[in-house]
Amino acid sequence: MSSESAASSLSITTTPSDHPASPERLAEILADPGFGLHFTDHMLVAEWTPDAGWHDVRVEAYGPLTLDPAAAVLHYAQEVFEGMKAYRHADGSVHTFRPDQNAERMVRSCRRLALPELPVPDFVEAVDALVRTDERWVPDASEGEKSLYLRPFMFAxxxxxxxRPAQHVTFMVIASPAGAYFKGGVKPVSIWLTEEYTRAGRGGMGAAKTGGNYASSLVAQQEAMAHGCDQVVFLDASEGRYVEELGGMNLYFVHRDGRIVTPATGTILEGITRDSIITLAEKSGHPVExxxxxxxxxxxxxxxxxxxEVFACGTAAVVTPVGELRWEGGSLPSPVAGEGPDASVGAALRQQLVDVQFGRAADEHGWLHRVV
Incomplete structure (x- = not known):
């Protein structure tokens, strides 16, 4: 049984915003939301101290934070976050996808960053509270793959x-409507192989979802863009031989006999989309190594x-085919099947997953969590 089924101990107060987006402005935003550009009317905030534990949990108007210049997060990067989505189904209901897994991953990240753990049921209820308050920001089910992106995060x-570990920690959830990641259809991404930079090493923070991991990838991403590529792929820090992951996505390699190989975790993030793809692939007759x-x-x-075939996955793009691989002095064309749900293994798995998320296919694994 999922730990999500336990009851939350949070006491959440809600103070409605006195300046919510007008219906006309909201319709304008939802027509073309982009990604991470617009934010809902409210945010959830909670505080933690060693004596009081988690307390003062409230949903309030979205707005700037007042942060002391000496706040520990600004100096020592003690911070973790999650990324997930809320989906509206055809019957008007709103669901999140495997939120207990995001909650459990945040617990693991907190342990690595010496932050207080937020219990799984409390994490799920905190996210639910914001989604319920800002339900009108969840795009209509008929509008392609639009969803409400949710960003829970915690900082010192x-x-x-x-x-030393902070004695005052803040947890927050904010939300932003998101359009389809690929306008005009899914397209292959070109990959730059960085041989100068690594993302994580044994005993490091690679398996934690913390901002520093993403900050360390940016210079390599700049390197990739300078070479005309969309994304960067990292090799292991020890031998410089083994494929780890893209800047923010996990990789899969489809073999001629139908099996799929994906790099093992340990120094890379344990993605929820990654795990879901593995489950769907094996059910579809593709053994995964x-x-x-x-x-x-x-x-x-x-x-x-x-x-x-080579493809990658992540929360935002779900699944995307990988095109050309380039490195200093060479390149490799990657076999990429045509578009459509039956054109490739990656495309078929993507369609299966998206159909479950949006309620168009049966949820055989109990992945959906109804919020509204």
Whole structure:
């Protein structure tokens, strides 16, 4: 039984915003929301101290924070976050997708960053409270793959310059309507292989969802863009041979016999979309191997035809095909099937997952959590 089924202990107060978006402005935003550009009328805030635990949990008007210049997060980056979505179904109901898994991952991230743990039921209820308050911001089910993106996060808010775990921590949830990631259809991304930068090493923070991991990827992403590529792929820090992940997405390699190989976790993030894709792939007759996967195996496999498809997954894009791989002094065309749900393994799995999320297919695994 999922730990989500336990009752939340949070006492949440709600103070409605006195300046909500007008119906006309909201309709304008939802017509073309983009990603991370517009935010809902409210936000959820909770405080933690060693003596009081989690307290003062409230939904209030979205707005700027007042943060002391000595707040520990600004100096020592003690922070974690999650990314998830709320989906409106054809009957008007609103659901989140596997929120207990996001909650459990945040617990693991908190342990790595020495932050207080927010119990799984409390995390789920906090997200639910904001979604219920701002339900009108969840796009209509008939509008493609639009959804409400949810960003729970936690940071060290104590004003103290000593290097130790913070004694005052703030947890928040904000929400932003999101359009389809790929306008005009899913398109392959070109990948730059960085041989100078690594993302995480053994014992590091690679498996935690913390802002520092993303900050460390930006210079490599700049390198990729300078070489005309959309994304960057990192190799392991120890030997510089084994494929880890893209800047924010997990990779899959489809073989000629139908099996799929994906790099093992440990120094990479345990993605909820990644886990869902593995489950759907195995049910669809594609055995999945989670193991170390070298860059030589990638290059040789594509060259020989042993690898027939490469794709990546993440919360925002769901699944995207991987196109050309480039590196200093060379490149490799990756086999990419045509568009459509039956054109490739990745496309078929993407359609299966999206259909479950939007309520168009049966939820056989109990992944959906009804909020409204």
């Amino acid at each position: 808010s104590e004003a103290f310059l000593g290097v 989670e193991r170390r996967f070298s860059i030589e195996e990638w290059k040789d496999g594509v060259a020989s035809g042993e690898i027939t």
